Amino acid sequence: MDIVLDASIAIKWFSARNEDFVENALAIQEKQISGEIRIIVPDLFFLEVLNAFITKSKFDIEDISTIRDVLFKLGLEIKYPDDFLLSDSSKIAYSGGLTIYDSLYIAVAKSCNATLYTEDKKILSCRKKYPFITDIRDFA
Template identity: 35%
Template sequence: MRVVIDSSAAAKWYLTEDESEEMKLLRGEILAGRVEAHVPSLFFVELANLLRYARGLSSDDVINGVRAAMSIGLVVHNFDEVLDKAVEIAFRNNLTIYDSVYAALAEILDATLLTYDEKLLENIKKSARAKDLLKQI
C-alpha cells in the first residue's frame, strides 16, 4: 500500500488525540515495510510547526519528534515534482498551496492521502483516515 502522509496525521504519533493509536499502528506498518509512505519536503517544517504549538511539548520534544519522523523511512519529494499539479488542485478545489502539495503528490503517485484535515477529506477523492487504511492492510 502506498500513502502520502500529511502533518495533521503524523502529529498523532506524538500527541494524544483521536486515532493516535491507529496512527501508531500505521507507523509500525511503515517501519515493517508493509506501507510505502511518501511526503513532500515541506512536511517536516509543517510537522515542526504543529508540534511547536501543541500543548505541553518542549523544544526538545519538537526536535526529537521531527528527527524521529525523518528516521522512519519516509520517501521525501521535492516541490518541483508537484508544483504544476499542486497549483491546479489548489485552484480547482479552493485549497491552499500547502494542502494541495499533499493532494498533488498523492495523485501523481496514485496513493491515498492520509490526513485529518476535513477540507482535504471533503475535496480529495482518494483520501482517508488511519482507521480506514488499517482495514485495507
C-alpha cells in the same frame, strides 16, 4: 502499498493518547517501520509537524529535537516540489478552494499513485474528484 500522509496524522504519533484516531495513526507508523507500507510525504510535511509542536504544545526544544530525529529515522520518502507538482498543486488549490500546502499532499499522492490519508475536512471534501483521498478512520 504507497501512502501519502498529511502532517495532522503524524502529529498524533507524538500527541496525547486521548486524541481521535491515534490508534490508526500509530498503526500506519508501525507498518512503515515493518516495511509493509511506504510513506511518501512532501518536504513541507516536516515543517508542518515541527511547527505544530513549537507553536501549539508544551514541548520543549529537546522534545522538538527528538520528534525531528524520529521523523527522519522512519525513512519516509520525501518528494520535493518540481514544476509538475507545483503546477498540479496550483490547479488543485484553485479548483478546490484549498491552500497550496494542502493541495501539495493531493498532488504528491496523485503523482505517486498513492492513497492520501488525512483527517482534514477540507481535503476530505475533495474525495469525489480525487477518490484516492481516504479518511484516517478507514485505515485498517
